[in-house]
Amino acid sequence: VTGDRKTRICEVSLPQNSSLCRFGDVEDGKVWKGGEWYCLSSRSGLPGWHFIPLQQPTTNTVEEPLDLIRLSLDERIYVKMRNDRELRGRLHAYDQHLNMILGDVEETVTTVEIDEETYEELYKSTKRNIPMLFVRGDGVVLVAPPLRVG
Amino acid sequence: MSLLALTLACRCVFQLFYSFFKSLVGKDVVVELKNDLSICGTLHSVDQYLNIKLTDISVTDPEKYPHMLSVKNCFIRGSVVRYVQLPADEVDTQLLQDAARKEAMQQKQ
Numbered sequence: 001v002t003g004d005r006k007t008r009i010c011e012v013s014l015p016q017n018s019s020l021c022r023f024g025d026v027e028d029g030k031v032w033k034g035g036e037w038y039c040l041s042s043r044s045g046l047p048g049w050h051f052i053p054l055q056q057p058t059t060n061t062v063e064e065p066l067d068l069i070r071l072s073l074d075e076r077i078y079v080k081m082r083n084d085r086e087l088r089g090r091l092h093a094y095d096q097h098l099n100m101i102l103g104d105v106e107e108t109v110t111t112v113e114i115d116e117e118t119y120e121e122l123y124k125s126t127k128r129n130i131p132m133l134f135v136r137g138d139g140v141v142l143v144a145p146p147l148r149v150g
Numbered sequence: 151m152s153l154l155a156l157t158l159a160c161r162c163v164f165q166l167f168y169s170f171f172k173s174l175v176g177k178d179v180v181v182e183l184k185n186d187l188s189i190c191g192t193l194h195s196v197d198q199y200l201n202i203k204l205t206d207i208s209v210t211d212p213e214k215y216p217h218m219l220s221v222k223n224c225f226i227r228g229s230v231v232r233y234v235q236l237p238a239d240e241v242d243t244q245l246l247q248d249a250a251r252k253e254a255m256q257q258k259q
Contacts (some may be wrong), residue, residue: 094254
């Protein structure tokens, strides 16, 4: 979990003076992503508060598996697909079907050749690079952070 | 504002990829099917099932295609698509990421 995705206490600067004031757990349970703060608390009720609305509210709680994927947006990920295919790329978009848009993708296709005489299994992999790729979700088996090599 | 930006600015983003593909109409893409066939063409239209219509098609991968020399336009059922290769410079990645976050939030509610 990177720094800007950790839960933070909302801070709103008072217009009248320069001191910062902190809220505890905001009633609505929303924590706004870094840069701009939007704090809405029904408990404040104080006049003169400045509220700076954020364009995209996000919840910081990870509740379902798709939330884990949301944390990986703009990060490199590893995708295992059907038919022995693997993708490594930067996640730009996804939806509930696991359709995805990946950038700077490396696709690895692994094939097994069996020697007729020795019955040895020879694993071959073919790689190719694609700058921007839409992946249909019904082929996706696994989504994970990139595997560390070495 | 681009068409994609306008569409995504409205709150109904339950069809993120439908809107995304609509913004790419007129661009050249390569559609790779689940039967390993790769078709290059101009994106003519798309629907909510991500069925794709391509015009002026040509086959990219020489070893893996049936002879489609006389075929100019085609309709591809969305469920048989494995990948769509996109022109990287036509894609606004920042916008996509923001839209994906919004879509994820709306999906939860």
